Amino acid sequence: MTTTPQPDEQTQHTFRRLLRTLRVWDTELPAFDPGTAPPTPLPLFQQWLTEAAAAGSPEPHTMALATADAEGRPSVRTVMLHDADQRGWHFATHRTSRKGRELQARPQAALGFYWPAVGRQVRVEGRVTQAGPAESRADLAKRSTGALAAALVGHQSEELSSLAELERASRDAWERAAREPQTPVDSWQLYTLDAEEVEFFQGDAGRRHIRLRYRRSQDGAWTTGLLWP
Numbered sequence: 001m002t003t004t005p006q007p008d009e010q011t012q013h014t015f016r017r018l019l020r021t022l023r024v025w026d027t028e029l030p031a032f033d034p035g036t037a038p039p040t041p042l043p044l045f046q047q048w049l050t051e052a053a054a055a056g057s058p059e060p061h062t063m064a065l066a067t068a069d070a071e072g073r074p075s076v077r078t079v080m081l082h083d084a085d086q087r088g089w090h091f092a093t094h095r096t097s098r099k100g101r102e103l104q105a106r107p108q109a110a111l112g113f114y115w116p117a118v119g120r121q122v123r124v125e126g127r128v129t130q131a132g133p134a135e136s137r138a139d140l141a142k143r144s145t146g147a148l149a150a151a152l153v154g155h156q157s158e159e160l161s162s163l164a165e166l167e168r169a170s171r172d173a174w175e176r177a178a179r180e181p182q183t184p185v186d187s188w189q190l191y192t193l194d195a196e197e198v199e200f201f202q203g204d205a206g207r208r209h210i211r212l213r214y215r216r217s218q219d220g221a222w223t224t225g226l227l228w229p
């Protein structure tokens with residue numbers, strides 16, 4: 001039996017001290033008046049992402065995507081937001097990856113955005129649908145050579161035997177992506193999360209954080225309400 005190496009006491013102490021000294025909501029944060037919020041969440045989401053980008057939040061178009069397995073065990077990872085429009089929040093991945101398999105079996109997911117520069121968080125929950133092959137292919141064709149090369153490497157979430165194997169596959173993929181920028185990748189799948197609930201959180205230095213939740217009813221109308229922080 002192997003024992004797990006533990007950090008020594010000093011390292012653990014230093015780490016805990018670091019955690020205690022780190023701060024959130026320590027900068028000038030924007031005001032948010034929920035009374036002026038639009039009746040549907042999409043325009044507010046687009047406004048907040050735009051403002052996060054303008055305020056210098058790095059990579060504001062990346063988000064946490066949570067899915068669950070058959071036993072209800074959640075898993076989460078970062079993916080890129082490809083678009084957000086009337087149909088929903090769009091992202092792409094390999095259909096054969098862990099998240100792809102989980103979405104195939106249980107097409108329900110949650111997204112999380114956090115933009116520290118403006119102290120804002122957005123949570124989105126809803127049902128996920130798969131785009132058709134033509135739309136998935138077109139989405140990949142619009143992306144960078146690197147994105148195509150990464151997609152061409154494939155095998156996402158499978159066990160990798162060595163970094164040398166990845167190196168070889170990646171080199172071939174970059175060459176092919178540069179040579180044939182329209183190469184289709186069959187496992188590449190565009191998804192759309194059709195939001196049923198969207199929550200906007202504006203952090204506040206005095207901890208009077210504002211939480212505004214949008215919920216969509218059966219008839220498609222949105223209702224809003226405040227939540228205790």
Ligand SMILES: Cc1cc2nc3c(=O)[nH]c(=O)nc-3n(C[C@H](O)[C@H](O)[C@H](O)COP(=O)(O)O)c2cc1C
Nearest residue numbers: 062077078079080092093094097098099100156157
């Ligand atoms: C900033 C960032 C952006 C990423 N964007 C994507 C993406 O758009 N699509 C994707 O499949 N993986 C993306 N990844 C990798 C995923 O986080 C994850 O490692 C991979 O998709 C495998 O996840 P899974 O095994 O849970 O299916 C990104 C990772 C980071 C850190």
